[in-house]
Amino acid sequence: PRSGLLPREYHGTLSTSASGRKCQKWNVQQPHHHDKTPEEFPDKNLGDHNYCRNPDDDINGAWCFTEDPNLRWEYCDNTDF
Numbered sequence: 001p002r003s004g005l006l007p008r009e010y011h012g013t014l015s016t017s018a019s020g021r022k023c024q025k026w027n028v029q030q031p032h033h034h035d036k037t038p039e040e041f042p043d044k045n046l047g048d049h050n051y052c053r054n055p056d057d058d059i060n061g062a063w064c065f066t067e068d069p070n071l072r073w074e075y076c077d078n079t080d081f
């Protein structure tokens, strides 16, 4: 994968996307409405948190919806943005 991106099966606690934006919690629908909920994906380690995850098995690695209304989602990486 691209250097710096998180692995596909990331289960850590990083909650900032690559550009330094705060991740949106997976169990809320604001600012972004989405279908990657803990109910829809019970085995993807989503929940009442905003940690980077990969519920759609994206080949590039873990990602999150961001709290920026203008950026729906973004990959996460292991640099301190």
Ligand SMILES: O=S(=O)(Nc1cnn(C2CCNCC2)c1)c1cc(Cl)ccc1F
Binding pocket: 033, 034, 035, 036, 056, 058, 063, 072, 073
């Ligand atoms: O709610 S979503 O998951 N939002 C969304 C949009 N793009 N992504 C990317 C996340 C990382 N992997 C590639 C898709 C997720 C979503 C997925 C699909 Cl298939 C269709 C609509 C939609 F709203």
